[in-house]
Structure formats: C-alpha cells, structure tokens
Amino acid sequence: MLRFTRAVQGPRTSQWATLQIEEGVKKQKVLALGNLISTGIIQREETSMEKEIAGHRRGHFNLADAMYFSQKGCEAVAEDEVTWRFYSEELVSWNLLSRTNANLHNVSWQLTVVWVFGILIRYCLLLPFRVCLSVFSILLLVFATTVVRQFPNGRVKCWLSNQVQMMCAALGVRSLGGLVHFHNRENRPQGGGICVANHTSPLDVLILASDGCYSLVSQTHGGLLGLVLRSCMQTTQHVLFERSELKDRHLVRKKIREHIADKAKLPVLIFPEGTCINNTSVMMFKKGSFEVGGTIYPVAIKYDPCFGDAFWNSTKHSFVTFVFNVMTSWAIVCNVWYLPPMVKEEGEDAVHFANRVQAVIAARGGMSVLPWDGGLKRKKVKESLKEEQQKKYCQIVTENGSMGNGSVC
Amino acid sequence: MGSAHSVPAEMRELADRTGFTSEQIEHLHRRFKQLSRDQLTIRKENFDSIPDLEFNPIRAKIVHAFFDKRNLRPESDGLADEINFEDFLTIMSYFRPIEMNMDEEQLDRFRKEKLKFLFHMYDSDHDGKITLQEYRNVVEELLSGNPHLEKESARSIADGAMMEAASICVGQMGPDQVYEGITFEDFLKMWQGIDIETKMHVRFLNMETIAHCY
Numbered sequence: 369m370l371r372f373t374r375a376v377q378g379p380r381t382s383q384w385a386t387l388q389i390e391e392g393v394k395k396q397k398v399l400a401l402g403n404l405i406s407t408g409i410i411q412r413e414e415t416s417m418e419k420e421i422a423g424h425r426r427g428h429f430n431l432a433d434a435m436y437f438s439q440k441g442c443e444a445v446a447e448d449e450v451t452w453r454f455y456s457e458e459l460v461s462w463n464l465l466s467r468t469n470a471n472l473h474n475v476s477w478q479l480t481v482v483w484v485f486g487i488l489i490r491y492c493l494l495l496p497f498r499v500c501l502s503v504f505s506i507l508l509l510v511f512a513t514t515v516v517r518q519f520p521n522g523r524v525k526c527w528l529s530n531q532v533q534m535m536c537a538a539l540g541v542r543s544l545g546g547l548v549h550f551h552n553r554e555n556r557p558q559g560g561g562i563c564v565a566n567h568t569s570p571l572d573v574l575i576l577a578s579d580g581c582y583s584l585v586s587q588t589h590g591g592l593l594g595l596v597l598r599s600c601m602q603t604t605q606h607v608l609f610e611r612s613e614l615k616d617r618h619l620v621r622k623k624i625r626e627h628i629a630d631k632a633k634l635p636v637l638i639f640p641e642g643t644c645i646n647n648t649s650v651m652m653f654k655k656g657s658f659e660v661g662g663t664i665y666p667v668a669i670k671y672d673p674c675f676g677d678a679f680w681n682s683t684k685h686s687f688v689t690f691v692f693n694v695m696t697s698w699a700i701v702c703n704v705w706y707l708p709p710m711v712k713e714e715g716e717d718a719v720h721f722a723n724r725v726q727a728v729i730a731a732r733g734g735m736s737v738l739p740w741d742g743g744l745k746r747k748k749v750k751e752s753l754k755e756e757q758q759k760k761y762c763q764i765v766t767e768n769g770s771m772g773n774g775s776v777c
Numbered sequence: 778m779g780s781a782h783s784v785p786a787e788m789r790e791l792a793d794r795t796g797f798t799s800e801q802i803e804h805l806h807r808r809f810k811q812l813s814r815d816q817l818t819i820r821k822e823n824f825d826s827i828p829d830l831e832f833n834p835i836r837a838k839i840v841h842a843f844f845d846k847r848n849l850r851p852e853s854d855g856l857a858d859e860i861n862f863e864d865f866l867t868i869m870s871y872f873r874p875i876e877m878n879m880d881e882e883q884l885d886r887f888r889k890e891k892l893k894f895l896f897h898m899y900d901s902d903h904d905g906k907i908t909l910q911e912y913r914n915v916v917e918e919l920l921s922g923n924p925h926l927e928k929e930s931a932r933s934i935a936d937g938a939m940m941e942a943a944s945i946c947v948g949q950m951g952p953d954q955v956y957e958g959i960t961f962e963d964f965l966k967m968w969q970g971i972d973i974e975t976k977m978h979v980r981f982l983n984m985e986t987i988a989h990c991y
Contacts, residue, residue, distance in 0.1 A: 432971070434895065436976065439979060440833055441836065442979050444830040446869060447808060448828060
C-alpha cells in the first residue's frame with residue numbers, strides 16, 4: 369500500500385531519474401520480500417529434535433522437553449507450511465482488487481479514486497464482454513460437438529473433434545481474460561503418454577486444452593462444470609469417476625493403462641496433486657499415475673498473481689463464484705512450460721519417480737517442493753505419520769533413561 | 778517515507794500490552810482469521826486444521842493452554858470455550874524472545890511469566906500444585922503412541938523425576954514425610970540457573986525494518 373501511494377503521487381521532473389534507478393532496486397527487493405513473506409513471520413530453528421532434546425538431557429526425563437514441545441506447538445499455531453497453501457497467495461503490493469487486499473486501509477484519496485475507476489472498468493467494460501464471449505463459446509461447444517457426433521467414426525471425425533475442442537478451449541481462455549505464453553512447444557505430449565502438471569484451478573485444463581488435445585481424468589462435477597465436461601465426453605474418450613471411487617484405484621489404473629496402450633488415442637492429462645494448490649508450491653504427487661508405465665510428459669504452469677488470482681478455493685467459493693472472480697480480475701497471465709519427456713528408470717519405484725517429476729516441475733515453475741499431501745485440505749494427518757514422530761522421542765528418552773535411572777537422588 | 782495510514786488506538790494498546798509490533802500484530806491477525814475461518818473467535822476444533830501440530834505429543838496440553846483462563850488474565854481461573862484475537866495474542870506473547878533493552882527486573886518478570894505458563898500446562902486440575910499423578914500424565918502423553926514402551930517404564934521415569942524434584946525443593950526428607958506436590962515456588966527453584974530464555978521462545982520476524990527497505 370505504501371509502495372502504491374508513491375507511484376500515484378507521481379514523480380516530479382527533478383526526481384524522475386532517481387525513481388527510475390529505484391525501480392530497478394525495488395524489483396529486486398520485491399522478489400526478496402516476496403520470498404520472505406511466503407516464508408512468513410517466524411524464523412525457525414533448524415536443529416532436529418534429537419539435538420535439541422539430547423542437548424539438555426541430564427540422563428533422565430526432563431521438564432525441559434515439555435518446554436521444547438510447547439515452543440514447537442506455538443510455532444505451528446503461528447504459522448505452518450501447509451494450511452496457507454490452500455488459500456489465495458498474499459501479494460507483496462496491491463493489484464487494485466479489493467479481494468486481495470486483506471487490510472483495506474484508507475491510504476489516500478487518490479488511491480481510492482484509482483480503485484473506483486478500476487472497478488468501473490472491470491465490472492462495466494470487461495465483465496459484460498467476457499460473459500458474452502464465454503456464453504458464445506459454451507454454446508458453440510455444445511452445438512459443434514453435437515454436429516461432429518453425427519459424423520461416421522473415422523479419422524475425419526477425430527480430426528474435427530480435436531479442432532472443435534481446441535478452438536472452444538482457446539475461446540474459453542480468452543473469455544476468462546487469459547493471456548498464456550507457451551514455451552518449448554516441441555516437447556508437447558504425444559499420443560500414448562501421460563501428461564502431468566501442477567494444479568491450481570480448472571483453468572489449467574482449459575489452458576492446456578487450447579494448445580493440444582487430451583483425455584481428461586477427472587472427478588465428476590455438478591453444475592456448469594459438469595455440463596461442459598459432459599459435452600466433451602460425447603466426442604472424446606475421457607475418464608471420469610467419483611472422488612470417493614478414487615479408492616478403487618485399480619479400476620482407474622486399469623482404465624488409464626488401457627488408454628495409453630493405444631498410441632492413436634490422445635494423451636491422458638492427470639494432475640497428481642489431487643487438488644487445487646495456490647501455485648506457490650508443488651505438493652506431493654500421488655504415485656498412482658506413475659505406476660502405469662508409459663512416457664510421462666511434465667508440464668509446469670505458473671500464474672502471474674499481479675493481474676488476477678487463478679486459484680480456486682473450493683471450500684470457500686463455488687465454481688460460479690470462482691468464474692465470476694476470474695472474469696472481474698484484470699487478466700489471468702500464465703506461463704506454460706512443456707518439459708522433456710521422462711520415463712521410469714530400471715529399479716526405480718513409483719514414489720521416487722513421482723518425486724523426481726515433482727522436482728523438475730517445481731524447478732521450472734519457480735515453486736517450492738512440499739512433501740505434504742494435498743489431501744490435507746480436507747483430511748487430517750495420517751496416524752502412522754504421527755506415531756513415527758512419537759517413536760523418535762520415546763527412543764531418546766528411554767535410551768538415556770536406562771543409563772541414568774540409577775543415579776537419581 | 779512515512780506510513781500513510783495511522784495505527785488505530787486499539788492496535789497501539791495491544792502492541793504496548795503484548796510487546797508485538799503493529800506489523801507483527803497484523804500478520805498474526807491474518808493467521809487468526811485463517812484459523813477461525815473468518816469468525817471472531819476460535820474454538821478448540823479450529824486447532825485441528827494445523828497439520829504440524831498433529832505431530833506434537835503434548836498437542837492437547839498446548840491447545841488447552843490457549844483456553845486456560847489463568848494464562849489469559851491474572852487472578853482468574855477456569856476454562857474458556859472460545860477466545861478472541863486479543864486472547865490469542867496474549868498467549869502468543871508468552872513466547873516472545875527477550876529484548877536487548879530489558880533491565881534486571883523486567884527480565885525476571887519475563888522469566889517468571891514463561892515459567893508460570895509452563896507450570897499451568899502441568900497443573901491440570903488448577904490447584905496450584907503439580908502432583909505425582911499430574912507429572913505422570915505429562916510423561917505418558919509425551920511418550921504416548923509408542924507400542925514398545927510399557928506403562929511401567931513411563932511411570933518409573935515420572936517417579937524418578939519427581940524424586941529429583943523433591944530433593945531440590947525440600948532437601949532430605951524424613952521417612953514419614955510425604956511430598957505433596959510441586960508448588961510454583963518449588964517450580965521456580967528447579968529452574969534456577971537454567972537458561973530458559975533461549976529455549977522457550979519463538980523468533981517473530983520484525984516486519985517493520987523490512988517494509989522500510991522500500
């Protein structure tokens with residue numbers, strides 16, 4: 369907020385040159401500050417539990433252990449690595465969207481004027497245009513897929529349905545204010561492979577579909593999104609399932625395996641995180657898609673948060689609210705990198721392969737890698753993971769206890 | 778450069794009382810809103826959404842400490858059902874690190890407050906004494922979940938520690954003397970000479986200096 373006021377007040381001629389230099393320095397500091405803010409408010413100790421506790425051990429159980437754990441507890445309450453990934457990213461400087469300004473301070477009247485002007489443009493100019501375009505594109509999709517369905521099965525039909533899908537997806541991206549830059553298009557996924565990408569919102573699908581044709585593996589949705597999915601189902605082979613059915617992993621895996629065995633079929637698009645993450649990090653990749661074999665084509669998708677937030681917080685907003693938010697943002701600017709294909713090496717297990725792909729995607733997109741499961745958005749931590757931590761502590765206590773218990777008083 | 782917005786009076790009062798800077802308070806306020814899901818108060822269930830906390834063996838005691846009225850206001854007792862942001866900040870302020878400009882008296886008071894917080898965690902029935910049973914409870918919680926450790930071992934560890942506490946506080950006990958429990962004065966005695974200031978604190982980053990870099 370402070371930064372913006374400066375720009376609005378405008379440089380006086382004599383200070384123009386100084387400001388230009390400062391812009392460059394500012395950009396560097398924004399990057400650094402951005403990293404710091406994502407890191408948060410606490411500087412954590414890097415020592416492990418063993419060192420901390422063993423350090424102040426005198427041969428038997430010590431009150432100080434409770435102190436150590438209460439400090440860790442307080443740190444966790446003040447901030448943790450995971451929960452904030454399921455909320456929209458906080459911006460370093462405000463982008464004039466009131467929803468991204470957590471603390472709406474009345475900074476100055478000039479800023480308010482600019483903000484009101486921005487609202488007028490977004491709601492009265494951009495929104496109606498975008499709504500019209502998206503309605504048109506959905507109607508076109510439904511109409512065109514119905515037409516194509518009438519064609520006899522064959523190469524022409526396949527080609528036509530691909531073209532229809534790509535065109536409607538491209539229109540859809542434009543209607544949501546999307547500005548996409550594709551990099552390394554020579555690495556685009558081929559038939560018979562699996563395309564994996566990090567997941568931030570349903571827009572990911574649209575963006576990828578505008579540049580290539582894929583078979584989707586996704587959960588069934590209701591409402592508007594469900595309608596769109598069902599129309600696409602008419603002409604292309606997609607794999608849809610219930611989220612609860614996901615437990616029937618064998619069935620899903622079998623379907624995917626059958627699909628990629630046929631090289632003529634479209635590549636399968638999978639989001640191994642399993643849920644939407646806020647695009648600052650890549651969470652654990654579920655190993656299921658990496659077990660089927662076949663070539664993996666990793667894709668990194670990174671949104672620029674300056675102009676709009678593409679993250680869908682499904683626990684907070686419905687799909688329609690999300691689409692409305694996207695349409696009333698300035699734009700959705702995004703970079704898509706097609707990365708070279710990867711295969712599972714001899715003797716490598718699926719988890720290791722999944723981590724390898726995750727690291728490659730995160731490195732390209734400039735996001736951090738988290739070993740946590742995206743499922744934590746809805747579920748609690750697995751009991752087995754908790755017990756491991758407690759076992760570690762018990763070992764430390766009993767080892768030293770057995771040595772020191774003799775000499776107490 | 779100068780901040781273009783004025784800090785509201787309540788914020789300044791909070792800052793004075795808890796010792797956080799206004800930027801840190803803002804950041805913690807956002808965290809509070811995240812935990813409370815945009816409500817004005819937090820209940821015990823809201824702490825379930827923190828995965829890091831799940832790993833903590835004394836998680837229950839930590840969450841309990843947030844709602845313990847003895848920690849929130851002096852001379853009060855009992856358990857609150859829900860806490861607001863002010864209470865949240867009050868509990869967090871127990872973990873503030875010591876500042877360079879503190880004098881002897883302030884340091885002593887600071888240390889006592891932290892130890893009192895720890896004391897309340899152990900003294901679960903609020904009677905002002907840590908009895909053998911309460912001590913055992915804490916040990917068992919810390920060691921819970923390990924199938925290899927029998928209950929007996931946990932008990933013997935607790936008993937041994939309690940005996941050591943008694944020897945520090947009461948000295949040599951006669952054969953008929955019964956050690957009732959660790960009072961707060963005894964607790965303070967146990968910690969004499971041990972430096973807790975560097976152990977029981979969370980290093981909150983000072984956001985002000987960073988913002989001014991702009």
